[in-house]
Amino acid sequence: MLNIILRTLLMYAIVITSVRVMGKRQVSDMQASELVITLMISEVASLPLENSERPMLSGIIPVLLLAAIEITISLLMMKSRGLRGVICGHPIVIIKDGKLIESELKRLRMTHEDVYTLLRDKDHPDPNGIEYGIVEPNGSLSILTAQDLSNNGVESRDLKDELDKLNDNDPKRGKKK
């Protein structure tokens, strides 16, 4: 029993250190890669605690490796938009000029009910009045009204790309490439 107590304390210290080193994003809105790493760390860290026959190193080494991979990938993603796109995905516009874009909803495998739930979370029970509704790479919905756009415009480059793509496919606004 004493061994289990000491192992638990040691593993707790290692996991806390790893999560702290990975940064604040790990404990708030997670991207796909961060979610995967977090799930894997929690699973791997529990193995030596469940089975005292298992050496602690078999838990510590994968936790350290996963944390190192996560830090390295997040640093590389800061340098490369392409890698960021591959690992985290891009924001996807699902509402435009107050209308749901069916093709994008299909791509995201989202139903109208899912969208309305997200809208209600954002205190917008109705898509009318929303200029753009964007599903962010972490799965949350961002809403831009006409007023937001007139104040700030669309600054984010990845979102600009998405909007350009959408406008190119819109026969009212531009030519289809």
Added chain:
Amino acid sequence: MKRFWIALAMLAIVIIAGVAEYLYINANVGILVDLLNEADESIEQQDMYAAQDIAERLDTRFSNNARIFDIFMFHSEVTEIGKGLAALRRYSQTGEVSEFLATSARIKRELISMKNSRVPRLENIL
């Protein structure tokens, strides 16, 4: 950038631990298997004193290294090999040749399997 260095340090720890485990187990298993082969030869030549001496050396060597083996291996594996070596020592004292040879073969197989399972081969990775 600080995080990058921390990540590198973590990677270094992981690589050092992996290489240390591989080298340590590889070297020790090699020595233990050689000693077991020597003991087998001695017992086949009816040299019971030599076999007894080697069995004692094997048991002592493994007991001294068991704590480090425990860091890298499942503790039940280490205990099982330790028990086998203790039995081997006893068989060498009582002169039970067939039991000695059978136990020696079993320990050798366990040690070699333990060593091979550390090699990053496709079958071990999968």
